Amino acid sequence: MVDIREVPEADVDRAQELAYLVFHDRPEPEARERHHSLLTRCRRLGAYDGDALAGFMAAHSFRLSVPGGTDLACPGLTFVSVAPTHRRRGVLTALMDEQLRRAAAQGSPLVALWASEAAIYGRFGFGSATQGLTIEIDSTRPLALRIDPDPRPLRLVDPDEALTVIAPFHEAARRTRAGRPTRSARRWAEEWLCEQDEEDEELSPPRIIAVGEPGEPVAGYVLYRTKHEDDGAPARSPGLVRVDELEAATPAVAAALWQCLASLDLTGRVSAWGRPLDDPLLHFAADRDQVRVTAQYPALWLRLVDVRAALTGRSWAAPVELVLEVSDTGLPANAGRFRLKAGPGGAAYETARAAPDLTLDVRELAACYLGGTRLGELVAAGLVAEHTPGAAAALDAALYPGRLPHTSDEF
Numbered sequence: 001m002v003d004i005r006e007v008p009e010a011d012v013d014r015a016q017e018l019a020y021l022v023f024h025d026r027p028e029p030e031a032r033e034r035h036h037s038l039l040t041r042c043r044r045l046g047a048y049d050g051d052a053l054a055g056f057m058a059a060h061s062f063r064l065s066v067p068g069g070t071d072l073a074c075p076g077l078t079f080v081s082v083a084p085t086h087r088r089r090g091v092l093t094a095l096m097d098e099q100l101r102r103a104a105a106q107g108s109p110l111v112a113l114w115a116s117e118a119a120i121y122g123r124f125g126f127g128s129a130t131q132g133l134t135i136e137i138d139s140t141r142p143l144a145l146r147i148d149p150d151p152r153p154l155r156l157v158d159p160d161e162a163l164t165v166i167a168p169f170h171e172a173a174r175r176t177r178a179g180r181p182t183r184s185a186r187r188w189a190e191e192w193l194c195e196q197d198e199e200d201e202e203l204s205p206p207r208i209i210a211v212g213e214p215g216e217p218v219a220g221y222v223l224y225r226t227k228h229e230d231d232g233a234p235a236r237s238p239g240l241v242r243v244d245e246l247e248a249a250t251p252a253v254a255a256a257l258w259q260c261l262a263s264l265d266l267t268g269r270v271s272a273w274g275r276p277l278d279d280p281l282l283h284f285a286a287d288r289d290q291v292r293v294t295a296q297y298p299a300l301w302l303r304l305v306d307v308r309a310a311l312t313g314r315s316w317a318a319p320v321e322l323v324l325e326v327s328d329t330g331l332p333a334n335a336g337r338f339r340l341k342a343g344p345g346g347a348a349y350e351t352a353r354a355a356p357d358l359t360l361d362v363r364e365l366a367a368c369y370l371g372g373t374r375l376g377e378l379v380a381a382g383l384v385a386e387h388t389p390g391a392a393a394a395l396d397a398a399l400y401p402g403r404l405p406h407t408s409d410e411f
Contacts, residue, residue, distance in 0.1 A: 002054055002091055004098045007044035012036055015044065015056045015079065022081040023116070031198050034190050039079065041186070045098055047082070047091045055082040055091040057099055060411060062181040064110055067371060067401035068315025069175045074110040075103055076181055076411050096124045100305055100331060109309035112181070113301050114410050121301055125330045127367030128298035130179045130405045131277050136294050137270035139262035140238060144286035149256035150211055152219060157208040159193045166210060166221045166247075173247045177276075178314075178370040179300050179405035191409075192223060192244065202227045203242060209260060211253050220248035222257045226267060238268025245408060246272065251280045274299070274408030300407050302366045307334045308349045310369060311342070319343035320398035322391055325356035326365060334362055342398055357391040360384040368395075370405035 007015055016035055020026065027035065039058055047055030057080045064074035077099065082091045103111050115121050118128070137143060157165050163185055174180040183192075197203040203225040210218040223245045229238070241261050248254035258281055261270050275281075277296070285291035304310045307326060321341045328334040339352035358375070364384050367373040375392035378384040386392050 002047040002049050002086070002089075002094060004045060004047055004094050007046040007053070007056065009040055011046065011053060012039045012044070014053050015039060015046065015058070018053055018056050018083060019079045019081045021083070027198070028201075030196065034194070034198075038190065042078070043075070043102075045095055047086070047095055049086065053083075054086040055095050056080070057095045059099065059111075060181070062112070064112060064182075065175055065178050065180045066314040067178045067317075067399075070313065070315075071175075071182065072110055072310065072313050073106070073108040074112050074181065075099075075108055077111060077113040078411050080113070092120075093124075097330065100124075100303065103305045104331065104333075107309075109304065109306040109313060111303040111305055115298065115301050118298055122363050124303065125328060125362045125366065126301040126303045127363045127365070127369075128300075128373070129302035129367055129370045130298075130300040130372050130407055132273070132297055132299040132406070132408065133275045133277060133279065133293050134295040135272045135275050135279065135281065136292050137258070137262050137272075138268070138290045139241070139264070139270050140268040141290070143259050143262035144290065145255050145259065145284055146286050147251060147255055147284045149259050150219065150250065150252040152211050152256075153213060154209050154211055154256065154260055155214060157210050157221065159206050159208060162193055162208060163188060166208060166218060166223075169218050169221065170245075170247055177403050177406055178401050179372070180407045181409050181411070183409065197225060200227070206244070209257065211248070211256055219250070220246075220253035220257060222246040222261060224261060226264070229269070239266050241267050241270045243270060243272035251284055254280055255284060274410070276404055276406035278404045299410075300405075302369060304334065304362055304366045304369060305331065307338075307362065307365065311340060311349050312347045314347075314369075315401075316342040316344060316347055316398045317400050317402065318394075318397045320394050322357040322388075322395060323352045323354050324365075325359040326362055327360075328362040331362070355387065357388040358384060358386055358395065368399055371399045371401040372405040375399075
């Protein structure tokens, strides 16, 4: 039996070593220092077997954008690890039970994470709430577009000026799309603007290009890194442009940034990880053989800790009134039969006795909460029971936020 308790700062080094053991990692000293700094700022839970640290879980103090442009408290779980000597002994379950209990007690309606293994977290009530794409552009030739790029000037932004120049634009853009966590100045510095990329030391330092006249607020920006690529031939092949983030106020601004990236000298490939499923590039690119989706994957996993607070804390696109029968083995307070009455004016969610229109687990409700997964698809997959014809379609229409939820803030 393990003892679940808070991990003191004196044990942060032990927690790091446990995570490196579990994830087969051996970070450079700079990355170790960054991880240590991060973990000292997180809430930390440990599973202790006597004096040995057998399991660990940390939580960022995030707020997450939800439909309607508001934020809800949402701890972001990270560094989740169980020692190989203690697997399949209930250690992760004990850690997660305590984490969810604390989140509920602290008034956080949501908890989020990025899953290293997709099969693990569904049993704890997490649903895959957003999807991401990897998009690649063959930039050995000019990028063909169906729209005119924004004509305003492009300018390089020094990373030291990023918090002044691009962070305000990012914060405004974050609120227009659900599923995006808050980003502190420290997180900007350590995760997005650090000199050396943690996963690929051959990449250049971060580069930033913004759209707009100097001295005026930017209309969009791209944050990217570059490197040479060697295909084994005597001469190096054209280099890679790796896009870490691209934000734009209009499709024309996005077009200007993509066209600039595709025209960088000594490069022949643009790779953008973590793009939204509804990225406008996929429509305004003139040649889809030149712009290809090479991967699609679950991104943010969400857990509804307090279903009532989560549902009443977001906006609704259309009126809906349904009785939901929700199961939740991890947090029984969420389980039961409830009448959801929602619309553009707000929502109410109260205990009901009437027959249910839909029966679903909290995991499926979490997947649909931001509007990124459709209830109708889960009905077709046999994961949600529709007792009243049209109920799933009605709830989908009410949940849809207008833009698909998305985040590239991996943690």
